[in-house]
Amino acid sequence: MLSYTIIAGLTLHLPQVGDLEQTSRNLFFHVPMWFTMYLMMFISVVASILYIAKEKTELDSWAKESAITGIAFGIMGLLTGMIWSRVTWGQLLPDTDPAAWWSWDPKQTGALAAIIMYLAYFVLRNSIQEETKRAKLAAIYNIFAAISLLPLTLIIPRILGGLHPGGEEGSPVFNTQDISAHYRIVFYPAIIGFMCLALWITEIRVRLFLIHQKLTEQDESYATEYSNPIT
Amino acid sequence: MLLNTPTQLPNVQNKILFQSEKIYTVLIVILLIWIGIIIQLLLIERKLKKIEQKYQEKR
Numbered sequence: 224m225l226s227y228t229i230i231a232g233l234t235l236h237l238p239q240v241g242d243l244e245q246t247s248r249n250l251f252f253h254v255p256m257w258f259t260m261y262l263m264m265f266i267s268v269v270a271s272i273l274y275i276a277k278e279k280t281e282l283d284s285w286a287k288e289s290a291i292t293g294i295a296f297g298i299m300g301l302l303t304g305m306i307w308s309r310v311t312w313g314q315l316l317p318d319t320d321p322a323a324w325w326s327w328d329p330k331q332t333g334a335l336a337a338i339i340m341y342l343a344y345f346v347l348r349n350s351i352q353e354e355t356k357r358a359k360l361a362a363i364y365n366i367f368a369a370i371s372l373l374p375l376t377l378i379i380p381r382i383l384g385g386l387h388p389g390g391e392e393g394s395p396v397f398n399t400q401d402i403s404a405h406y407r408i409v410f411y412p413a414i415i416g417f418m419c420l421a422l423w424i425t426e427i428r429v430r431l432f433l434i435h436q437k438l439t440e441q442d443e444s445y446a447t448e449y450s451n452p453i454t
Numbered sequence: 455m456l457l458n459t460p461t462q463l464p465n466v467q468n469k470i471l472f473q474s475e476k477i478y479t480v481l482i483v484i485l486l487i488w489i490g491i492i493i494q495l496l497l498i499e500r501k502l503k504k505i506e507q508k509y510q511e512k513r
Contacts (some may be wrong), residue, residue: 296490
């Protein structure tokens with residue numbers, strides 16, 4: 224699906240949209256980054272809620288690893304957006320002007336704030352040594368972070384408007400009037416493809432973490448057994 | 455006089471990002487995503503290496 228996205232995304236004949244020229248193809252690469260980030264943050268918060276209820280280490284691991292993948296896709300979304308905005312919103316400005324790269328658009332700023340908020344989740348995790356306490360506090364923080372994600376990246380930008388499409392007029396992604404069928408045949412597979420990739424990466428990370436934890440536990444039980452002469 | 459005022463900077467069209475109907479912008483975007491995915495794979499590789507070391511130590 225991703226191979227199809229890259230090949231069709233670069234070669235398909237697309238109707239021109241305003242002065243975007245060929246950059247309208249970025250729709251297939253920049254926007255799925257955000258969809259993927261939302262999915263990963265959703266998985267992360269569901270895992271956190273389940274952890275609070277069941278207290279299984281595996282769930283905490285899913286929450287952590289999903290957030291890591293989500294942040295990675297969020298950062299890629301920010302960087303690709305900066306490059307795209309350079310040739311659209313900032314095309315009349317020189318390279319040396321920071322406004323050519325960063326417009327402080329409500330959605331852009333909200334996305335940056337959301338990523339910083341999730342980075343704080345890892346600062347919190349790293350600041351607590353005790354495993355259960357760390358997992359519980361991180362889970363609670365994660366729920367608040369997920370709740371804040373929606374107003375920061377969806378509700379406030381829609382109220383304030385701004386440079387991104389999808390302000391007051393509604394979502395351009397799901398509005399059939401805004402994206403032609405030419406774009407849809409690449410755009411939707413792109414979203415599914417990047418989401419599957421992120422899920423795969425996260426699942427591998429969780430599996431590795433669990434193996435690492437099992438090996439550490441075995442080490443500890445071995446050390447305890449031979450350090451206690453009574454047993 | 456107003457009619458002669460340029461609406462774009464004169465050197466703007468010569469920049470890579472603006473060449474060939476801005477197609478290089480799309481290529482740079484794809485490259486950034488590739489780099490991001492490769493970084494994630496390298497992090498997984500590092501994690502795997504740690505586990506392999508731990509396993510070797512146990513043996």
